[in-house]
Amino acid sequence: MNSREDGRGYGRPASASAVEIASAVRGRGLRAVDVVAEALERIGRADPVLCAFTEVWSEQALRRAGEVDGRVAAGEALPLAGVPIAVKGRGGLRAAGPLLAAGCVAVGATSVPGPGTPWQTWGLGAHGRTVNPWRADRTPGGSSAGSAVAVAAGLVPLATGSDGAGSVRIPAAWCGAVGLKVTAGRLPSPDRTGLAVPGVLTRTAADAAAWWGVVAGRPDPGEASVSLPVTAVWSPDLGFAAPDPEPVARARAAVRRLVDSGVVRLVRPPAAPRLLDPAPAWLALRTPGADLADAHRLRAENDRRLDLLFAGAGLLLTPTAPTPPHGHDGPGDVYSTALTWAFNVSGHPALSLPAGFGTDGCPAGLQLVAPHGREALLLAVASEAERRGATPS
Template sequence: MERIASAVRAGALRAVDVVAEALERIERADPVLCAFTEVWGEEALRRARAVDARLAAGARLPLAGVPIAVKGRHGLRAAGPLLAAGGVAVGATSVPGPGTPWQTWGLGAHGRTVNPWRADRTPGGSSAGAAVAVAAGLVPLATGGDGAGSVRIPAAWCGVVGLKATGGRLPSSDRTGLAAPGVLARTAADAALWWRTVARPPAPSGTPASFPLPALWSPDLGFAAPDPEPVALARAAVGRLVDAGVVRLVRPPEPVRLLDPAPAWLALRTPGADLADAHRVRAENDRRLTRLFGGADLLLTPTAPTAPHGHEGPGDVYSTALTWAFNVSGHPALSLPAGFGTDGCPAGLQWVAPHGREALLLAAAREAERRGAAPRHRVS
């Protein structure tokens, strides 16, 4: 993504040509993938010409000419910082249709959204089309929203990077406070560029991250029942991180054992529900996480407890089992590709950090990529 922006800023490429190529890719691929509900061809080209004009006038645009996709028909409302930075929104990505159970499907303009690795499998959701558009190379960046794992699960199942911000750090329309904005990108460096654009964090001060970072590993957070294969893939990914010197596993002060957040999450999403028990679960998990992070910078888990399910339905296991605890607690979390299952679909490793430590997550993920410890998947 930075290569695109650099070339456009240098005049080696025009934004209008970059966007035109992205629109051509979408036109060819989307009838099969169904990643988009709307494609804004003429409007996108108009915006791209405006970017070229702004550059000619001397504007400094960190996302100059980068084609981006936004989650859902209303996603453009939250894309203001990206557009101001020179990004060009090319369309709205698919989300689950009305009444879709489990929120792990997508419904695009041409039909159900398919996983780019296996068309008979779901890409995850609810940021379904966003993950597919990035994984298939239609755009380098797509916005998402994560209320229970809606960025991290599709990132894992499509083999891309997915970041959920700290709860309350960025504006969100979710009245419950569970949902946080996020991004799907091909690399951690691209996700970091999104973060710098939307959050405008202060310049780093003090000592930069020192690798290896102390990290905790948990296959199940003490309550979930993930399938063996996603656990094995995630644990192997942790081993590569250790071997590459990105993390070192440490012994926790107490077992990694959270209370199952499912009842609390469901109560917080139900108008009029009695929230006493939800607040108790949240407070106790917050206490346990604070203690765990007292001795480690990162908590590592599988992203999803299963491989991608078919389009007929998810079965009996919540795909959110390992992600939604961190929507209730508000911790920032990232999914990084962890390899492929026997079904040919990707799996993910979830990285969780203390509140407000998105920069640490992104620095660690970038270091993993730089040292070859994190695969970069490409749909052929």
């Protein structure tokens, strides 16, 4: 069910990136109202199958697009002029202010898990459970489920997400999108624990970089230039997880492509990267009234180990998810977050890059983790990998 390639049953997919759309609208080659109308048509055709949206705001979106066209005609420079976006959940519009100011048009709220669900790797849209655009019998991941599907299926080029344990990176990996989670504390977040931070899902690294430029404002000094190849350490399991062989093989092959294309250079640390399993700390931090002494000790030890790793390398590379996408009945005893939530506890920025397809026909992801505050490094590496043909098309 590859909607990105031919849109079977879904209407015409959006081939233009957010950057391309904005350039065309700013240059008056496209009107925002036409771009948004086409996105709404795609959603209308696709969503009864994909169930990516809980709400679609057709009238408001077209009105907003007309306002964007007016702003462009008045000479206003809008970095994301006319780009149709989806926002995560019904409350997602509250955090989209910088994107709307930059010219984006929010077309709807995307699906998240239903109430009372113990697992967060699925979604519930207005038409039913959210399906993976590559295989309807598989989950797209979560909790940014609908956002990943809306992007991967070509309904919109950019969707917002939030990531508390892998909620952007896992659906990005399982749907074949780029998914970025930012450094903890760098952008506003309503999460009292500090574990959940904003993120974005896009089809290209350039679009993710455009999002970052808008929400972060001026980059920090030293972020602008990145020397390639970037030194990197590979770990299939972070020293504690037990991922399935196939996601590891897909991620390892993606690393080889990055090395062969000159984007990264693998270095061998004095000892293999070995973190403590973050599960007890993450669960304690999310439990009101829990004794957090052990959680703080675990976090401090993992922080120490990550500091040592990043003293000798620019990036840490791992599979994004330990398994392929599971069915809609849930993952069983396997935590889909096994390789992602360590970096919610530590606060490091991380990005999931498409890493090819498994034997089940579903995508897999390669996770790139950088030192605190180095989102620009992640985006530069991902963009260069795309430019050099080191990622699946």
